[in-house]
Amino acid sequence: MKPRVSRRALVTGGSGGIGAAICRRLAAAGHHVYVHAHRNGPAADAVVSEIVTAGGSAQSLCFDVTDAAAATRALEGVLEAGAVQILVNNAGIHADAVLAGMSEQQWRSVIDVSLHGFFHVTQPLLLPMIRTRWGRIITCSSVSALVGNRGQVNYSAAKGALNSATKSLAQEVANRGVTVNAVAPGIIDTPMSAPAFDAARIAQLVPMQRAGTADEVAALVQFLSSQEAGYITGQIIAVSGGIA
Numbered sequence: 001m002k003p004r005v006s007r008r009a010l011v012t013g014g015s016g017g018i019g020a021a022i023c024r025r026l027a028a029a030g031h032h033v034y035v036h037a038h039r040n041g042p043a044a045d046a047v048v049s050e051i052v053t054a055g056g057s058a059q060s061l062c063f064d065v066t067d068a069a070a071a072t073r074a075l076e077g078v079l080e081a082g083a084v085q086i087l088v089n090n091a092g093i094h095a096d097a098v099l100a101g102m103s104e105q106q107w108r109s110v111i112d113v114s115l116h117g118f119f120h121v122t123q124p125l126l127l128p129m130i131r132t133r134w135g136r137i138i139t140c141s142s143v144s145a146l147v148g149n150r151g152q153v154n155y156s157a158a159k160g161a162l163n164s165a166t167k168s169l170a171q172e173v174a175n176r177g178v179t180v181n182a183v184a185p186g187i188i189d190t191p192m193s194a195p196a197f198d199a200a201r202i203a204q205l206v207p208m209q210r211a212g213t214a215d216e217v218a219a220l221v222q223f224l225s226s227q228e229a230g231y232i233t234g235q236i237i238a239v240s241g242g243i244a
Helices: 017-028 041-053 068-079 104-131 153-176 199-205 214-224
Strands: 008-011 032-037 057-062 086-089 135-140 178-185 236-239
Touching: 008 017, 017 032, 017 041, 017 057, 017 086, 017 214, 032 041, 041 057, 057 068, 068 104, 086 104, 104 135, 104 153, 135 153, 135 214, 153 178, 153 236, 178 214, 214 236
Parallel strands: 008 032, 008 086, 032 057, 086 135, 135 178, 178 236
Antiparallel strands: none
């Protein structure tokens, strides 16, 4: 068996349900994980503590992904220790409403976090990653971007744009040892989604008739970040129980 290679990984939105599961998976694979949060620093610290207690390596990192200057400052500090070779763009928010009743703030806030946040984090880390000739960029999209969802025109638009960005960036860096993929979760059992979907609704929407788990999403992210996934790039992979 080949020895595991320890790399430096950054997970935005790492304090949330799916993000925390991804952080734990990457740490268990032997990587040093930066657990990002914006307003919920204590939750990020709790994830770090859990990882360290389990024998892994992690530290928390707090900044607003919609603030270009703040992101640059924070990432400059990270890069002082070397390139980040695994980047998981997981930060995202919901501000659901039918478009006819959607405010400009609801539209802009979702686009800012998902799409502008992707740029503010990925762009500064890209050249240092390329110089190492090895990298993995995984973005958390949504099944809403693949099939649509009423009340989520803003969210679907943001995640759909990330899917397109994933495919284009994958072509730009494919010959530099860097892969770029996206995972598109469906209904996942997290504190954020639990109030929106009861068992009857899940059975109606999901062919597997259950919600997915955060760890099932994290398992795919961990695989896409591995050496074994080196020939997979430019893909949008749904984790949705058959919705898409």
